[in-house]
Amino acid sequence: MKMKLKKGRLFKRHAKKAGLPPGTLVHVGERKIEKVRIRYIDYDEQELREKEAANIEECFPFKATPTVTWINIDGLHEVEIIEKLGKQFEFHPLVLEDILSTEQRPKYEDFDNYIFIVLKMLYYNQELQAIESEQISVLLGENFVITFQERVGDVFEPIRERIRNSKGRIRKMGPDYLAYALIDAIVDSYFAILENVGEKIESMEEDLVSDPTEKILQQIHAMKREMILMRKAVWPLREVISGVQRSETSVIKESTQIYLRDVYDHTIQIIDTIESFRDMVSGMLDIYMSSISNKMNAVMKVLTIIATIFIPLTFVAGIYGMNFEHMPELKWKWAYGGVWVIMAVITLIMLTYFRRKKWL
Amino acid sequence: MKMKLKKGRLFKRHAKKAGLPPGTLVHVGERKIEKVRIRYIDYDEQELREKEAANIEECFPFKATPTVTWINIDGLHEVEIIEKLGKQFEFHPLVLEDILSTEQRPKYEDFDNYIFIVLKMLYYNQELQAIESEQISVLLGENFVITFQERVGDVFEPIRERIRNSKGRIRKMGPDYLAYALIDAIVDSYFAILENVGEKIESMEEDLVSDPTEKILQQIHAMKREMILMRKAVWPLREVISGVQRSETSVIKESTQIYLRDVYDHTIQIIDTIESFRDMVSGMLDIYMSSISNKMNAVMKVLTIIATIFIPLTFVAGIYGMNFEHMPELKWKWAYGGVWVIMAVITLIMLTYFRRKKWL
Amino acid sequence: MKMKLKKGRLFKRHAKKAGLPPGTLVHVGERKIEKVRIRYIDYDEQELREKEAANIEECFPFKATPTVTWINIDGLHEVEIIEKLGKQFEFHPLVLEDILSTEQRPKYEDFDNYIFIVLKMLYYNQELQAIESEQISVLLGENFVITFQERVGDVFEPIRERIRNSKGRIRKMGPDYLAYALIDAIVDSYFAILENVGEKIESMEEDLVSDPTEKILQQIHAMKREMILMRKAVWPLREVISGVQRSETSVIKESTQIYLRDVYDHTIQIIDTIESFRDMVSGMLDIYMSSISNKMNAVMKVLTIIATIFIPLTFVAGIYGMNFEHMPELKWKWAYGGVWVIMAVITLIMLTYFRRKKWL
Amino acid sequence: MKMKLKKGRLFKRHAKKAGLPPGTLVHVGERKIEKVRIRYIDYDEQELREKEAANIEECFPFKATPTVTWINIDGLHEVEIIEKLGKQFEFHPLVLEDILSTEQRPKYEDFDNYIFIVLKMLYYNQELQAIESEQISVLLGENFVITFQERVGDVFEPIRERIRNSKGRIRKMGPDYLAYALIDAIVDSYFAILENVGEKIESMEEDLVSDPTEKILQQIHAMKREMILMRKAVWPLREVISGVQRSETSVIKESTQIYLRDVYDHTIQIIDTIESFRDMVSGMLDIYMSSISNKMNAVMKVLTIIATIFIPLTFVAGIYGMNFEHMPELKWKWAYGGVWVIMAVITLIMLTYFRRKKWL
Amino acid sequence: MKMKLKKGRLFKRHAKKAGLPPGTLVHVGERKIEKVRIRYIDYDEQELREKEAANIEECFPFKATPTVTWINIDGLHEVEIIEKLGKQFEFHPLVLEDILSTEQRPKYEDFDNYIFIVLKMLYYNQELQAIESEQISVLLGENFVITFQERVGDVFEPIRERIRNSKGRIRKMGPDYLAYALIDAIVDSYFAILENVGEKIESMEEDLVSDPTEKILQQIHAMKREMILMRKAVWPLREVISGVQRSETSVIKESTQIYLRDVYDHTIQIIDTIESFRDMVSGMLDIYMSSISNKMNAVMKVLTIIATIFIPLTFVAGIYGMNFEHMPELKWKWAYGGVWVIMAVITLIMLTYFRRKKWL
DSSP: OOOOOOTTOSOOOSGGGTTOOTTOOOOBSOOOOSSOEEEEEEEOSSOEEEEEESSGGGGGGGGTSSSEEEEEEEOOOOHHHHHHHHHHHTOOHHHHHHHHBTTOOOEEEEOSSEEEEEEEEEEEETTTTEEEEEEEEEEEESSEEEEEESSSOOSOHHHHHHHHHOOSHHHHSOHHHHHHHHHHHHHHHHHHHHHHHHHHHHHHHHHHHHOOOHHHHHHHHHHHHHHHHHHHHHHHHHHHHHHHHHOOSSSSOHHHHHHHHHHHHHHHHHHHHHHHHHHHHHHHHHHHHHHHHHHHHHHHHHHHHHHHHHHHHHHHHHHTTOOOSOOGGGGOSSHHHHHHHHHHHHHHHHHHHHHHTTOO | OOOOOOTTOSOOOSGGGTTOOTTOOOOBSOOOOSSOEEEEEEEOSSOEEEEEESSGGGGGGGGTSSSEEEEEEEOOOOHHHHHHHHHHHTOOHHHHHHHHBTTOOOEEEEOSSEEEEEEEEEEEETTTTEEEEEEEEEEEESSEEEEEESSSOOSOHHHHHHHHHOOSHHHHSOHHHHHHHHHHHHHHHHHHHHHHHHHHHHHHHHHHHHOOOHHHHHHHHHHHHHHHHHHHHHHHHHHHHHHHHHOOSSSSOHHHHHHHHHHHHHHHHHHHHHHHHHHHHHHHHHHHHHHHHHHHHHHHHHHHHHHHHHHHHHHHHHHTTOOOSOOGGGGOSSHHHHHHHHHHHHHHHHHHHHHHTTOO | OOOOOOTTOSOOOSGGGTTOOTTOOOOBSOOOOSSOEEEEEEEOSSOEEEEEESSGGGGGGGGTSSSEEEEEEEOOOOHHHHHHHHHHHTOOHHHHHHHHBTTOOOEEEEOSSEEEEEEEEEEEETTTTEEEEEEEEEEEESSEEEEEESSSOOSOHHHHHHHHHOOSHHHHSOHHHHHHHHHHHHHHHHHHHHHHHHHHHHHHHHHHHHOOOHHHHHHHHHHHHHHHHHHHHHHHHHHHHHHHHHOOSSSSOHHHHHHHHHHHHHHHHHHHHHHHHHHHHHHHHHHHHHHHHHHHHHHHHHHHHHHHHHHHHHHHHHHTTOOOSOOGGGGOSSHHHHHHHHHHHHHHHHHHHHHHTTOO | OOOOOOTTOSOOOSGGGTTOOTTOOOOBSOOOOSSOEEEEEEEOSSOEEEEEESSGGGGGGGGTSSSEEEEEEEOOOOHHHHHHHHHHHTOOHHHHHHHHBTTOOOEEEEOSSEEEEEEEEEEEETTTTEEEEEEEEEEEESSEEEEEESSSOOSOHHHHHHHHHOOSHHHHSOHHHHHHHHHHHHHHHHHHHHHHHHHHHHHHHHHHHHOOOHHHHHHHHHHHHHHHHHHHHHHHHHHHHHHHHHOOSTTSOHHHHHHHHHHHHHHHHHHHHHHHHHHHHHHHHHHHHHHHHHHHHHHHHHHHHHHHHHHHHHHHHHHTTOOOSOOGGGGOSSHHHHHHHHHHHHHHHHHHHHHHTTOO | OOOOOOTTOSOOOSGGGTTOOTTOOOOBSOOOOSSOEEEEEEEOSSOEEEEEESSGGGGGGGGTSSSEEEEEEEOOOOHHHHHHHHHHHTOOHHHHHHHHBTTOOOEEEEOSSEEEEEEEEEEEETTTTEEEEEEEEEEEESSEEEEEESSSOOSOHHHHHHHHHOOSHHHHSOHHHHHHHHHHHHHHHHHHHHHHHHHHHHHHHHHHHHOOOHHHHHHHHHHHHHHHHHHHHHHHHHHHHHHHHHOOSSSSOHHHHHHHHHHHHHHHHHHHHHHHHHHHHHHHHHHHHHHHHHHHHHHHHHHHHHHHHHHHHHHHHHHTTOOOSOOGGGGOSSHHHHHHHHHHHHHHHHHHHHHHTTOO
16 A cells, blocks of 8 residues: 655645746746756758757757757756747746746647747656656747757657668658657657556456455556546646647648648547546456445455354253253253254244345 | 457557558558458339449449439548549549548548548447448448448448339439438448447346346446447447538438438437446446445355354353363253253244344 | 236337438338238319329329329338338438337428428327327328328218318318428327326226225326326427427428428427326325325224223233132132222323324 | 425426417416506606505506506406506516516526516515415516516515605616516515525534434425525526616616626626535535434444453353352352453553554 | 524625615625725836825826726725715716625626726635635726735735836736736636635545545535535626627727637636536535445445344344253254254355355
8 A cells, every 4th residue: 555646746836936027937836856957950852960058048949950950958957048048039937937836737829930838758667656747848930949858868769760770751841740759758658647547447457356455545546646647637638639720820831731630630539548548547446346345245245144044043052051940851861952943943034044045 | 357358449540550640541450351342222213223343433324323323432442443433523632541440430522513421330240249340431422322331231221122123202203312221221221230339238237137147247348338439339320420411512412301200200219229238237236336336245144143142152161161170050950951052042042032133 | 906017018129220320211010911002192172083093103293283182091001112212202312211110209300392201100009098199100292191000990081081171271282281281280189188198087086085905006107107198299299399380491481380380389288288197196095105104003092992902901810720729819708809909090091191192 | 393384386387278378368377466466656757646456457548648656466366467468568478477487497588679678586485484486577668567476575665765755776777677687686686585595504504513313404404495495486587687788778778787787796696605505405415424423433332341241250150150060160259250350451451452453 | 513604694785775765875894804905006117106195086096097997996995985986987877886886796788988897806715714805896998907806915916016006018008907907817817716716625535435424415515515615606707708798889890809818718617617616516426325325335344244244143042042842952962963964054055155146
């Protein structure tokens, strides 16, 4: 029953910010890494430059170049970096504020020449046996994609590989396709978690049938809570992606639409699966409850059978344990044997009764 | 309690694919047959050719002919076949990818000169006592229908018969009518499963009333899970069919619309029935729970009646089993008889009490 | 516990039809009467002809006359009759198929010069204590109404009377008003069933309060199932009627609209009532469950009171029933009396305890 | 447990009407007063006439006058009165029929030169401890408001006072404002009932915590039913008022719109409150159920403690009550004292065990 | 179990008002402070005047000035103040009435040259362990914001500070931005409450796992009720803010729209969180119920084990306590030892049985 709950996991937010004017940049959330890391990949169909930047100013020149630039920033606690970047790329103050608040709901916002997307990366933390989330903010402009992560380590490595190696589709297409690829990678990683969860549900179901202990109840409950949290991350995704699809800015090209539709389908599939899992977990609770009732019933039956057989017998024995002077039976020769016969008869009657009641 | 769960049934997907660029063709799912089988039927009102093709290239010439061509491919593990076909017929890479991912949600997609439909064929596996599904992908163009199945064996045989024998409606109408006929066959097969499920529910209800065992609880739960899975296959069908109906491509002719409306009605009816079944299964759980409570109550009553009658009697016997030297009653002549009378009175009082409480 | 379930009541369908092409006419459902009966009433404001026709051809001439003709066919098993009628009146093959499938969902379909409505007539079968349904198909054209029933006997007799007797509104207005009157009669008959159900719920509630037996549980469950089935018949009616209202064909005249609105209101009222009944029936289940718990609690209390009073007393008696040679109390003169006093004290303490716990 | 249910309260209707043509005027419902009472108030900004009319014809002249006329009719059983009025004011027959059917759902209907509103007046019947409803029908035309009530006594008295006394807003504005004032008075009266219900819920909650008896279960259930009935009266009101607001007839003036919006807000607030109350009542049921379980648990503990302590002790006493000739302990001098020591030890072990289990 | 419920908390309203014409100004609600306090801040980018006004007339001149004026009124019981203000600023009588009714639902109303917003400020009352609400009415015009509060003390202090100190955005922008800032401050304060609630839920969950007492049940129930009340305050907020966004008046400038979108997102996040909390609280109830069942089961097992072991043993002892003259065993030498052996065997059998049943 060691349900280690990471404190404050359910809800934390804004504590630091109360009273500040909107648009004030303060990092709200846990500081998850030591040092902010800035990397960029700049590419077109022919060339590619990739570098870890020493400071954010290194990235500014790419604003003007026609090549696709993907700037990735791991770590949000150095507020000045985001501020400088925001000033250079002319992002709305509220956007910068949202990047820094890591308890955002996934959302999509349309600006004149860029769009802003907030997503959740989910990890299954084996140690805590719980799903953890990390906020990814994506800014997509005419010739750049900027991503913000809470810490180093993501699900984007395969995309980087594709950019580096292939001269294929990703190098030919614009930043909107890159943004799509990032979203797709995140959505794909949800499937892995769902698979994980699915397997756990199956193994729990088997345990539940063979041996319903209180530990399983805890697990069912924990699973239910995971579902609630996962749902909170995935449901808004639907609107986010359909928002991007309907975007009226020029940053999303026609040719990328079909890819977005594909991610949209995956999102729906994930939502469906989560809902199914919720139903199944609820079903397990019902099973658990009725298993307990069944076990209690079994316990009761044993008690009842033993007690109802022996209580009358003991009474009979008690009768002939009485010390009255005038108890004629006591002197009869076959009395003792007769008592045994009587007791056997009582027992038989009882057993027959229980058998008819199907308790045996 | 031998609930054999086919492992990984709840959810499996994408494991093989993580990190691959979208549009990479990889078969995701179980390999269900040995060898891919390609068959085609090419017909118009006058003529008909039917053949099992040795390789996919055999089918390519039909792309240009005005006759209706139905190419059916059983088995998805030979990716090159799908790749070649896709290149020849100019299908979008994502479509090919979707054909190969067998954990798709039923869906409908509109392209310029063809439409793409994913459906689920459901089978009732008698051995596992569970519903199994197989993915059917349908590509419908101006003069062709291409279907992909996971294995040999389907519900389309009657349609093939109709094409071969009759010179009736199906031979006169275009590929859109053929596609409708295929969808209709799938939806019709759902009815058979529902009938099966309905009968099972009825027999479970009867068992539940006569003898609510733990096995029935397992069955109820299994049934509930089947409903969840079936629902996942059928709910999206509604949107799929109404999507096909609203399709703005020229591949769906006006005259086929009314047939689609008919399938749509059937789909609604299936959804309705599934929802009713869900309600009924929930109701059975309630009944089961209260049956157990009732049985526990009955057990308790027996115990209580026996115990409350005999415990006081045994006490009385115990009193006169005491060895005090000064117990005047022990010497009375009618004491023993008197004790029996007292005990009889106690028993009568108890019985009257129980009768008044309606426990007897 | 004699819950006689008419087998296959939950769901039956299509068994006979699997594999047949759509539009093939096969009667799906039980054959409920011996011989098909065809009757027609042909009327205008001045005249009226009413007859039981020997064959369907007798009715064909009315297709051309300007008078209102109501053809009513009881019994669906003679498929040729429907086929001939369909050919003569040029109905769509799918319509004929739907007429013959008696497990249809209520629905409405708009054709160019006629509309097709499927409804459910509900009867309360006193013997089975269950609601039964019969399918009514209505075809409404410019100058005719054709109705199909599964058997003789319906709720339309008062309408026939009105046509025969009065020279009032029904004789003045067209076939759309007649169709409205038929729908209204069916909807009105639902009220009677609801009233019946309402009374049953009230009597069940009273029984539940006074004496919650297992039989009531069965009744509650049966009632719940009836509600599910009734809901299935009534919910779609809402769409059907609003569909007819929005119909763009010329067969529904402006002046009939307000009458349809009235039926629509009644349908909403019926749906509301069914939902309320469902809520009430659910509430009764809760009450039942807690009544059982309460009774178990009462049983437990009796057992506990008796056992906790007498078990210590019996122990005391047991002590002085021991045969040790050195038990000084046994020789004391007032020991026996003292034991009785001790026992009385124990009993009093126990009783006080129970009274304080409010168990007495 | 004296849950006096007024028979037929759940649902009654149409019994008298089955088979009659639509538009036939029959009073459906209970006859609640002896004699129909007709009153009218006719006013403009300057003058006012108020009278109890001897017959309905007295009111007819006002149809032509430009002043605002409010005719109020208490009692619906004299059908001819409604018939004459309908003929004079040219109301649609279905409207008259709806006025007479007192089991109507609140509704709104738009006619060319008048609108028809059905509302429910709710009373809290102290004697039955239940909410009762009375149907109010309102007909609003260019220069008149006609209201129909089932019996004498309503919530409109303050409005009459305002008309009589003030020369304020109500006298200046038209009949639409008067109709608004009537609706507002009815909606306001709902608040009083809600307050009543809210207080009852609070007092029930307190009782539930201090002493959960079966009577409270009855009350919870009764409350739940009241909520269902109240909901049925209030939910449709929302549509009614928004219907009146969107009315395209000229009878609702622009200036009255804002007042209707206000009533609409109140209606939403009432619906919100009812839903909250429903949630609370459900929560109480949960509490009740777990209280019973808790109490059963407590009972069980007492039994278990007493039994598990004394059963072993009694066994020990039983051992030394045996009559074997060769039982060496019986002759030992300290045996009796030793047995008491053994018993004390057993008791101590048991008590420690229970304390560790937190049963004591 | 000291659930101090502030009487009348669930619902109170309108009692004083019954029968008054709409638009009559009466303060409905508790009087929360002694004296009404009027403060105003009048500012533009350059200058700022802030003052506590002695009477409402002091504020009237600002109606004409182009500067932004924020009039804040704490306390609603002096009706004349609101009346005078309403007359001066030409507010609709119903608006004034709504300001005075403190049981309003959050709402938004659009007038020609001002908009009216009702909001709820929520406080967590530590003493009552309950959420309390205070109504805030906001009137926003071309050059003024007027706020009404029930008592002194609010969440607006930081905004006042910002106005006083900074020459930043708030001083540059119009009254619509000020209104936004006020709404934002209120919504932000909800986050603090949610955080509070979240922590409480987490600590309750831990208690629930370690020691499920009846006190926790009370807490769960209280929490559930808080959620219901909080929901009532927050759900309408969604519509309010989206209403303000869609406002067609000129008082909301284009540039403020994006800020409103931000608040809207926060509101959605709050609603999401409340729903998650509701789910969690429901889950806790389930856990509680099954914990109790589990405990009962454990109690039953102990009783059953003790009873089923000792009852047969006691019976054996009873047998040899009988006083028959002819009981050969009594004279056997090893009989007593043999009885002990028999008893040991019985005990072993029982223990083995329990172990196999996993009760030990």
